[in-house]
Amino acid sequence: MNERLRERAGPELLERLVHLDRRRPPPPTAPPSPPPGDGADFDVAIAGGGLSLLLAPALASLGLRVAVVERGRAGDVHREWNASGPELCPLHESGLFTADEVDALVVNRYREGVCRWHGGGAHPVRGVLDHAVDAGRLLAQVRVLAEKRGVTVLDRASVRGETAGRDAVALDVDGRVLTARVMVDARGATSPYATADLVCPTVGGVVAGLDVDPRVGDILATTEGVEEGRQHLWEAFPGRPGETTVYLFFYARAGDVPPGALVALYDRFFARLPAYARGEARLLRPTFGHIPGWSRLGPAPRAPSPRILLFGDAAARHSPLTFCGFGAMLRTFAPAARAIAAALDGRRYRAPDLFPEEPIHRFTGALARLIARPGPRPDALNGLLDAAFAALGSMGNDAYAALLQDRMRPEEFVEFLRRTAARRPSVYREAAGRLGPLALARWGGRVARSLR
Ligand SMILES: Cc1cc2nc3c(=O)[nH]c(=O)nc-3n(C[C@H](O)[C@H](O)[C@H](O)COP(=O)(O)OP(=O)(O)OC[C@H]3O[C@@H](n4cnc5c(N)ncnc54)[C@H](O)[C@@H]3O)c2cc1C
Known part of the structure; x- marks a missing residue:
């Protein structure tokens, strides 16, 4: 092979x-705990300079001292991303780009x-x-914006471990210690806390x-x-x-x-x-x-301290059905930057909520689990998906698009289930067989509660 x-x-x-x-990542190191007080080197240290780099200029423009630590080169991207037109709007609504600059990043419609x-x-x-979207150009420009706004960017620098204290986090960056009032863990799937x-x-x-x-x-x-x-x-x-x-x-x-x-x-x-x-x-x-x-049928990925904030893939708060981390990041980076700034501004620090949960994610995780264990019959899953997408199509373009863009309302989702079952009456038996009784009960309870 x-x-x-x-x-x-x-x-x-x-x-x-x-x-x-x-x-297999090497075992993390544990730098000495930072002393209490406000002597940290930075307000925010972002571990990882992939797509979450968007957060850096947004935080800096709110007056925060920001460092990005990236084991490769921050803003170098080896991906291509797609989104719908409205999903790209936060790029200019946040003030990072003009509408024309966003337009110029689009290579095909x-x-x-x-x-x-x-x-x-x-x-x-x-x-x-x-x-x-021209992903490479997008992140290259985000990096330029970050540097213009005073962000310290450390390339080819790995976070080897971190220790959270009362007022700050100490990061071991290739043997050097850097401190920040909060650390944003944007190390993606390789974060030690990425337990989705x-x-x-x-x-x-x-x-x-x-x-x-x-x-x-x-x-x-x-x-x-x-x-x-x-x-x-x-x-x-x-x-x-x-x-x-x-x-x-x-x-x-x-x-x-x-x-x-x-x-x-x-x-x-x-x-x-x-x-x-x-x-x-x-x-x-x-x-x-x-x-x-993250299917939402088990515990969410969690950081060990309120001073360590999971972001992007490390947190896995995007759709468990489509895995569209790009769309989720576009929705999240500007509100997350404001939430972090507000938390650091307050007299008493509290971990900010970076991800107001999209209601639809509580439902679609079960579908993703089902696809993850498709069962032994070769075409059973294709039949189920075909019935589900035919049902979705019958609800009209807006409902269909809403499911794929994480904005479907619970009532619409229930209608979608009802129409799928009408086309494929075996769907509940198939779901029960693959999800197991516990997950099915948890999921069914959620769907029922959403209708009250
Ligand atoms: C092949 C592929 C295709 C995809 N296509 C799409 C798509 O079409 N649409 C979509 O919406 N989403 C897509 N995604 C998902 C999307 O790219 C991710 O959701 C998004 O990149 C997550 O951003 P992030 O900042 O959390 O992580 P990443 O963008 O993965 O960045 C993590 C960064 O952390 C760095 N890092 C890791 N460990 C350390 C360390 N110890 N110290 C310092 N730096 C470290 C890495 O080098 C990396 O640069 C795709 C993902 C993959 C893998």
């Missing part, structure tokens, strides 16, 4: 994958997206993930040479049934002319992903890509990783 992958992806990518797959299921139908939707119960291993990247319609995005698509206990899904978003971002992924419970999963998934990506999309595919920029998700 590795030979085929080496040939298609190149030795360097294979090496990076094997490294990521095998990587498409007419509609589609969810389609093997053996079932195609279910189009408009206004969802239909703007492809679901994970979405994802591989793929920007591909040239595919024969796809640049005006249509594949939001979710399956081309086969359950194999080896997993339902693999594809996603393809046309980007710059001649380029398409293509991902292959599966949903899993966090403990169910063995070492080597990303290498195996990439091998599958290359082997099955010709059956998914026509053309002479050439991988231009590989992107891969694990996206955490």
